[in-house]
Amino acid sequence: MAAHDKWMIDYNFQRHMAHEERQDGCHSPAEVLGWVKGVQPEPAVVHQAFSAICETRRLDKAGYAKFRNWSLYGERGRAGEMTRVNIFQDILTLE
Numbered sequence: 001m002a003a004h005d006k007w008m009i010d011y012n013f014q015r016h017m018a019h020e021e022r023q024d025g026c027h028s029p030a031e032v033l034g035w036v037k038g039v040q041p042e043p044a045v046v047h048q049a050f051s052a053i054c055e056t057r058r059l060d061k062a063g064y065a066k067f068r069n070w071s072l073y074g075e076r077g078r079a080g081e082m083t084r085v086n087i088f089q090d091i092l093t094l095e
């Protein structure tokens with residue numbers, strides 16, 4: 001797995017057959033696209049940004065929050081307060 005992870009990181013800097021015929025000496029994807037500027041975020045950050053759902057709900061007088069077709073129990077003592085419903089991967093939390 002470590003070798004695969006290293007290969008994934010180094011992939012854009014290795015010579016690629018699609019660029020072998022270039023006359024400008026750019027033979028790797030990184031050399032060909034060197035003029036492109038931008039930030040490459042960590043994969044975990046990208047995954048978190050695009051897979052999490054976070055919505056705000058108010059707990060009813062019984063302590064439940066309605067989310068889609070579900071009633072999620074928060075806490076009866078917190079009735080009327082705002083809460084957040086988070087879905088990340090396969091985990092749903094009520095904060």
